[in-house]
Amino acid sequence: MAAGSPEINPDLARERRRATFDPEQLTCFLYGGPEAVRRKRYLENVVKQDPVLQNEQRWAFQSRQERVETGLRKHMYLDKLQADLGIADIKEREHLRAAAAGHEGYALGLHYGMIIPTIKNQASEEQQRKWLPMAESLRMIATYVQTELGHGTFIRGLETTATYDPQTEEFIVNTPTLSATKYWPGGLGKTVNHCVLMAQLYTQGKNRGIHMFLVQLRDMDTHMPLPGIEVGDIGPKFGFDEMDNGYLRIHNVRIPRENMLMKYSKVHKDGTYQKPPSDKLAYGSMVLLRCSITSMSAKCLAEACVISIRYSVVRRQTEISPGGEEAQILDYQTQQYQLFPLLAASFAMRFAGDFISNFYKEKYPEIARGNFDFLPQLHAMSAGLKAFSSWVSSAGVETCRLCCGGHGYSHASGLPKIYVDCTPACTYEGENMVLMLQVARFLMKEYTNMMRGKPLSSLIQFLACDITKKSCMTDKVALKCLVLAYQHRVTRLVADAAASIQEIVRKGKSQQEAWNSCSVQLFWAARAFCHAFVVENFVETVSEKHFDDKTREVMTSLCQLYGVHGIITNLGEFIQDGFFTADQVQILNNRLMFLLREIRPNAVGLVDAFDFPDSALQSCLGRYDGQVYQALYDYAKNSPLNEKEVLDSYYKYIKPAQLSNSSKPYSRL
């Protein structure tokens, strides 16, 4: 934290004195204890003191080409720093990188984060012995190449082929059409010299489905593309400027048989294909990735909340009473109404991310041992939470930005960068709507099982609840009653969707047609399921975890706000079957306004508790010291456009126009 800053904006300082709880306690809870927090701050301080990192120019002032180069330089420097400091812990590495490079991507990120694990998980032991040292020494740098111009989420539709030739014991690899062109993989354009390629395997005249192949793309000395390989950057995007997302066309490139990743499936010398023991073994890394997207989305939303809430106590506008001092904009109920539910959501998502990661850690070893009992739940929950959290965060970050008024639109605010970094999570690793329909499929299966008298999965027991029962809500707004309301909503929506499907099938349509005709309803059910899960998990966290009393009180208000706001925002789905009475709706409405007032004095304390260093936020508006106007002014002064007092374009275009106009009669003064 920015301890030692010369001067804290007095409005912000007063907010910190007003908090009814100790944010430090919450920080320790969030990061796993005081020692972990101490280490985190130590690493952030290393970054702050580092002479090289201190002197980097703002990313926003650089051209794309400069960003690509700076990103690589900075991250490779951090690799070295990390090694020098002996930091092995993944969380500590994240702290270091967040403090030094915020939302600036790393073209080798997939090499370290996905390729090395994939080799470990999917390559045979012999392959690992050969490839891991190459990968770890960066002699081989690779990325994960799956999506094609014409094919994304639906992997079976990929067109790239690897056809086995037993004569030479090689695969012949092709992207046979324009739409088969590989497109999007990070680092593919300019950085990597190899890739792990997803392609349709053909051997002995048959398609054996999608498999992975290690394909060399560039010469390991000159870095020039090899014959048959056309590879390059896909051009500028909304964000991810530092990354050279790439395209790749492959024309009759031969790779040795040993380059197919053969831990599970195999192609023998004669071309005989050996199936993997289970299709399900490929799920692992994707599930884990989706868990981490939930946490990443939560973090983006939390960062945006820190920025917009700190700014909202520094920013003053309009008197609430005529002639009075201009009010801090956080004192407007409408501002609280926009920001506090998002603050609550950022904690809710954070806890959901923690849950699903722990669930994965707990259950995955069993799955790897061949016990697939928990796989459907793990798959559905990780998919659902990834989709739910990335949607909430993506929209939420923009709301935070708009709550900062005009200044939110400047890159000085840091918010646009968070947004463009956060929103692709709605698409990658499974398009959100597609994932939601996978969740719906899980729900329908469970529901059908239940109707047939089979037991429900552990996370979804509530589906057996009596949907004719009305809400227990009283003016205490007990957390328990909130949870039951969300569970009731899912259960009713699941039952409605199932009934709709049945009716359409009864009218003679196929199961597939019926599914598509009801998919909006199914989406509603899946979204409600994720929402219910997040609420329940939030309630359990504040009820069961070891908070001191004051912190628990604040967190309970926040949790209640999350639950109540979600009901009011989706009220139709909660009341169309008469679950709440009109009086209960009134209670919830009143409670919502009450909670906004109650959370107000702790808003800054709550965002401080996230303990993001200024260097990670890169925001003039979200600074710990609240000196926002000075920071905006400094940002402006340093704009590269100000390097010249008069731009060349003045001489080239404006001056000639003035001169030509001055010869016309009307302008003679």
Added chain:
Amino acid sequence: MAAGSPEINPDLARERRRATFDPEQLTCFLYGGPEAVRRKRYLENVVKQDPVLQNEQRWAFQSRQERVETGLRKHMYLDKLQADLGIADIKEREHLRAAAAGHEGYALGLHYGMIIPTIKNQASEEQQRKWLPMAESLRMIATYVQTELGHGTFIRGLETTATYDPQTEEFIVNTPTLSATKYWPGGLGKTVNHCVLMAQLYTQGKNRGIHMFLVQLRDMDTHMPLPGIEVGDIGPKFGFDEMDNGYLRIHNVRIPRENMLMKYSKVHKDGTYQKPPSDKLAYGSMVLLRCSITSMSAKCLAEACVISIRYSVVRRQTEISPGGEEAQILDYQTQQYQLFPLLAASFAMRFAGDFISNFYKEKYPEIARGNFDFLPQLHAMSAGLKAFSSWVSSAGVETCRLCCGGHGYSHASGLPKIYVDCTPACTYEGENMVLMLQVARFLMKEYTNMMRGKPLSSLIQFLACDITKKSCMTDKVALKCLVLAYQHRVTRLVADAAASIQEIVRKGKSQQEAWNSCSVQLFWAARAFCHAFVVENFVETVSEKHFDDKTREVMTSLCQLYGVHGIITNLGEFIQDGFFTADQVQILNNRLMFLLREIRPNAVGLVDAFDFPDSALQSCLGRYDGQVYQALYDYAKNSPLNEKEVLDSYYKYIKPAQLSNSSKPYSRL
């Protein structure tokens, strides 16, 4: 349109054959008849054939500095083209510019669009005689300078001062604090040499409120800033890259008395202040600007719909039935559910924009003559529609982008650029939430009048409706019943908000405190009011305007979808008082799904009807010919990062790391 394109994607061609109506009829309706459409296409063709404009590089491939220069060059070239072709009509100018420069801004845009009109409206005749020729010949280039680092929507809070000195007959102009630094005005940074400055006028020791002053900033020959002036670009933003939005600090700069804009207010030589005849005369240009923002927002949403709907029939993914052909993604109900209501909204906003602009044209002359009867309605409606439409469009454009999957994230899609161009409208010319509360104030005033037996304003007669009456909705889903439902919703929300305020006042709080404590409720009421207005206006447009039967049928479905979807999405507000029965809700739900199916075959026809040329959309995904993959591939190949096969950063950072690693034992193969 792209007539003469070599080949239309067969999926898109088939869609065009499927339409049940003639899009050309709708195009003519939208642009005011066949002759106007012919002119529009003629101008678009001029752009297409123009050798200079043809050869411009994509904006996305340029650095910010290049974008600033290109923007200026392109737009000044268009000024000339416009003059050469003798195009005086404002709509025709817009067509020309849209086709040539799409969403690329013009640093002189405010000079032409705001400064020249401001001089005409706010300067005395003598001032006009002096300044207009200077402005028209570009000897004087100015921008409108209002917002400050610390002050936005609340104009009374501005800190910049102009203090009259009768000794020298000059104003002494100052931005006395850091937070008074002028910040954001377009073109201020590098382009203009003058500005129209909003400042607190002080004369004879008294503050006379905000007035306008013409201030020279740069030397008219050298373009260097004058003494006492510090001016520059504010740095990179989310978008508006071509614009040099600027900052300005003024230190004791003296300007002649004659530089105050004195059509209405005056400062005489001795310092005597003369008030304007009415405060309300300053409203005009802002109201007009807000009307045009409604239309602009509608256009952005329409463009995004064109892109995402065309792409959604070209893109195929996943079989609906196993083993079948991959489906066009627009055949998925969830895709229709996301896109068709936005398509409907883009028409709804378009018609709302037309209405409010016509209302302005009709009523403003009366207002200018001093009859202020219509001013409150005009002010409230223009504010409300600006806020409502910019929110809907901003969120809608992002939904369209996400509906294009991964490719939507590339600048190749054109969608990020539309978004960053559209979203600032939520903030500029009045922050949306602030405007919504102004609408609420109007509603409360009308409601109070009504309760006192006074007549309601013309646009708001329905506020007198009986809120105990239930919905007339039957399974025909008559448009009339939809309109009544929206009117019922507003009326109930207005009554609820009024009751809440009264109750708080009764408990002893001030009117101001009560207002703030109820402002979320007030916001709900204002939003519902705008929504009701947009629905009603859409219904009137499809009912009363001269469409042929087939077009009317399609437009009626779209209008019904807009109404039904809005109810389902905000269901709680419609049913919490029992206005709809459960059966009626079921009818609306079924109707929603029915309408998605019904609109499906006309989706492409409807977006074609907007008749946006490819050069305006600048989108690989939204091309008229549907050749999206070839276009994406070409975009990638042209990425500036591909100019070198091996980047310098490879030699600088990767190679050395490889070499240093290769000396370590573990990597020896």
